[in-house]
Amino acid sequence: MCGIVGYIGHKPALPILIEGLKKLEYRGYDSAGVAVIQSGTARVEKSQGRLANLEGKVNGDFSDGVIGIGHTRWATHGRPSDTNSHPHSDCTGKFVVIHNGIIENYVQLKEVLQQHGHVFKSQTDTEVIPHLVESYYKGDLVDAVRHVAKMLRGAYALAVMCQDEPDKIVAVKEASPLVIGLGEGENFLASDIPAILKHTRRVIALEEGQMAVLTRDSVTLTTVDGEPLTPKIIDVNWDPGQAERGGYAHFMLKEIHEQPQAIRDTLIGRISDDNTQVILPEMGLPAEKARTLRKLAIVACGTASHAGFVGRYLIEKLAGIPVEWDIASEYRYRDPMVDSDTLFVAISQSGETADTLAAMREAKRKGAKVLAITNVVGSSIAREADWVLYTWAGPEIAVASTKAYTTQLITVTLLALWLGQQNGRLAATDAKEIITSLRDLYTQAAYVLEHMEEPIKEVAAQIARKEDVFFIGRNLDYAVALEGQLKLKEISYIHAEAYAAGELKHGTLALITRGVPVIALNTQPELAEKTISNIQEVRARDAYVIGIAVEGDDHTKHHCDEVFYLPRCHKLLAPVLAVLPLQMLAYYAATARGADVDKPRNLAKSVTVE
Ligand code: F6R
Numbered sequence: 001m002c003g004i005v006g007y008i009g010h011k012p013a014l015p016i017l018i019e020g021l022k023k024l025e026y027r028g029y030d031s032a033g034v035a036v037i038q039s040g041t042a043r044v045e046k047s048q049g050r051l052a053n054l055e056g057k058v059n060g061d062f063s064d065g066v067i068g069i070g071h072t073r074w075a076t077h078g079r080p081s082d083t084n085s086h087p088h089s090d091c092t093g094k095f096v097v098i099h100n101g102i103i104e105n106y107v108q109l110k111e112v113l114q115q116h117g118h119v120f121k122s123q124t125d126t127e128v129i130p131h132l133v134e135s136y137y138k139g140d141l142v143d144a145v146r147h148v149a150k151m152l153r154g155a156y157a158l159a160v161m162c163q164d165e166p167d168k169i170v171a172v173k174e175a176s177p178l179v180i181g182l183g184e185g186e187n188f189l190a191s192d193i194p195a196i197l198k199h200t201r202r203v204i205a206l207e208e209g210q211m212a213v214l215t216r217d218s219v220t221l222t223t224v225d226g227e228p229l230t231p232k233i234i235d236v237n238w239d240p241g242q243a244e245r246g247g248y249a250h251f252m253l254k255e256i257h258e259q260p261q262a263i264r265d266t267l268i269g270r271i272s273d274d275n276t277q278v279i280l281p282e283m284g285l286p287a288e289k290a291r292t293l294r295k296l297a298i299v300a301c302g303t304a305s306h307a308g309f310v311g312r313y314l315i316e317k318l319a320g321i322p323v324e325w326d327i328a329s330e331y332r333y334r335d336p337m338v339d340s341d342t343l344f345v346a347i348s349q350s351g352e353t354a355d356t357l358a359a360m361r362e363a364k365r366k367g368a369k370v371l372a373i374t375n376v377v378g379s380s381i382a383r384e385a386d387w388v389l390y391t392w393a394g395p396e397i398a399v400a401s402t403k404a405y406t407t408q409l410i411t412v413t414l415l416a417l418w419l420g421q422q423n424g425r426l427a428a429t430d431a432k433e434i435i436t437s438l439r440d441l442y443t444q445a446a447y448v449l450e451h452m453e454e455p456i457k458e459v460a461a462q463i464a465r466k467e468d469v470f471f472i473g474r475n476l477d478y479a480v481a482l483e484g485q486l487k488l489k490e491i492s493y494i495h496a497e498a499y500a501a502g503e504l505k506h507g508t509l510a511l512i513t514r515g516v517p518v519i520a521l522n523t524q525p526e527l528a529e530k531t532i533s534n535i536q537e538v539r540a541r542d543a544y545v546i547g548i549a550v551e552g553d554d555h556t557k558h559h560c561d562e563v564f565y566l567p568r569c570h571k572l573l574a575p576v577l578a579v580l581p582l583q584m585l586a587y588y589a590a591t592a593r594g595a596d597v598d599k600p601r602n603l604a605k606s607v608t609v610e
Helices: 013-027 051-057 107-115 128-136 143-150 251-257 259-267 286-290 300-321 328-334 354-365 380-384 404-424 428-463 475-491 500-508 525-539 571-592
Strands: 003-008 031-038 041-046 067-073 096-105 154-162 169-174 177-180 187-190 203-204 208-216 217-221 234-236 295-300 323-326 342-348 369-374 387-390 470-472 497-501 519-521 544-550 560-566
Touching: 003 154, 003 169, 013 031, 013 051, 013 067, 013 187, 031 051, 031 096, 041 051, 041 143, 041 154, 041 544, 067 096, 067 128, 096 128, 107 128, 128 143, 128 154, 143 154, 143 169, 143 208, 154 519, 177 295, 187 208, 208 354, 251 259, 259 404, 259 428, 286 328, 286 404, 295 328, 295 354, 300 323, 300 342, 300 404, 300 475, 323 328, 323 571, 328 354, 342 354, 342 404, 354 369, 354 380, 369 380, 369 404, 387 404, 404 571, 428 560, 428 571, 470 475, 470 500, 470 525, 475 497, 475 519, 475 571, 497 500, 500 525, 519 525, 519 571, 525 544, 544 571
Parallel strands: 295 323, 295 342, 342 369, 369 387, 470 497, 470 519, 519 544, 544 560
Antiparallel strands: 003 067, 003 187, 031 041, 031 067, 096 154, 154 169, 169 208, 177 187, 177 203, 203 234, 208 217
8 A cells, every 4th residue: 555646747746746745645654756757767766764765865866857756655565675665667777667556466477577587676566567568668658558457466556657758657547546637738646636636626536447648738548458438527626725734733633623624514415404304315325225225234444444333323223224334354254144135335434445345345246235435536435336425524634534533423324314214213303303413513523622622631641651541331432432442542552442331341350450541431321320330340440530421411520530521412423522532632642652643653544455
């Protein structure tokens, strides 16, 4: 999983490439490289480590070239090193290639190439590509790349340049994301829109097996077999400022604070003015299908799976339809029982997560219809699904997901309400109560962020000194506890675990000793007393208990060392507010420990390998 960027036009390519790579670093940041064709020569510079290392290395040699490609890497084949960094070249240095994905048959291809005398410099799968292009080049780069693409198995978004044809970049996509940006006298390519958003909002999202040839003045789209295609141009309405840090210390903090707006955007046009109806015409799922559904299967990874976990509770409660919930990486291997009466719901911020995509394909193969909940228009998951509901969170750059999660919660709530209204299981009074509360949620989220940030910072300073933290809750609170623990551990590296509050006594209670922090979520009125009993169990072992409750609950505070009160909302919507202090807790604990919040170790934003 890596980020790629390319430019051809009339301006110096290097600054545009570096700037694009900065936006793509979330996709991988163990090394970076660029290639620029200048004075008839393909010049390559690459460096292990952060992009800043590469910036320190590139010099005046590169300053005039107006065509170039760049890459930021997250290692799969071959450890991070200067040599394994992209771009990779052939034996002559004429051809340069950047690649995001995995070439599954590279071992066989490499053997044959070596038998024909090709000398490899790196341990990467990618390096076979420039050598293959070298072998098949007969004076036409497009022909050679077309030939090579047909030989590759696996996932790839790749861009190829040849120093003898400095007027074009050839790009191919198969199972890894690739967008083309259209400019005036210049064109761009990138793994993701934010990398080129500053330059253009007109993009083409390449589909599987498509090939694009970029020149200064044109973009030609064909299949890999050479069949001409008419590009679908999307006008992206993201504000370029949204993809910048906007004065915040980290993207994560900025994105935490963008949540009220993201919640609002995700609700716009989807609830009736009188708060009685959920309206989702853009989804396209026929009402008849909703009425006859016998089962839903919600499948996702990481944070998105935690949103799906909430979705399971809500859909079963509001629409009375049984819901299975699975982690995508496990789904295919349990021979899931899905058929045409099942609605498979894939949740994915990026819309590119390989495990989710594979699970979705398996469900489709078995006859299920797929609804995608995703944040990225034109992403693979959106394209392959039968129906799509977008979360309008805007670009999420920080590796740790925040605003995508809350907008996923909003979206699964809308879906649950809509299904319940279509199949008649949801009483009109209940629907109105929930929708009315939904409407208030973004102002309440803003209130939580404004009033809790400082006190949470103080608690975070305590947590930052600990090595283990436990999160407990029941029902929806357990679902939020799962997300709270993931946020904390992925960015602060503090060991954290979430337990259904009633489960702790079945083993894990043995780990609770003096001063161990336990974050206790207690937002569900009918379970409050039971959760308080579980809080007492950990307090009896001298745990340091931080409660999250809802205004009006006078009990929780008597059983906690600290307590944070959320504004009153419908109990089914409490997860949206309850996660906010947990995100801030994770953020401030991580910064107190000096962690690199936006780029946690070993992780990358978009996980396009299984
Ligand atoms: C954690 C996080 C990940 C993602 C997961 C799925 O903060 O962001 O757990 O949620 O990798 O990614 P998407 O939603 O893009 O499929």
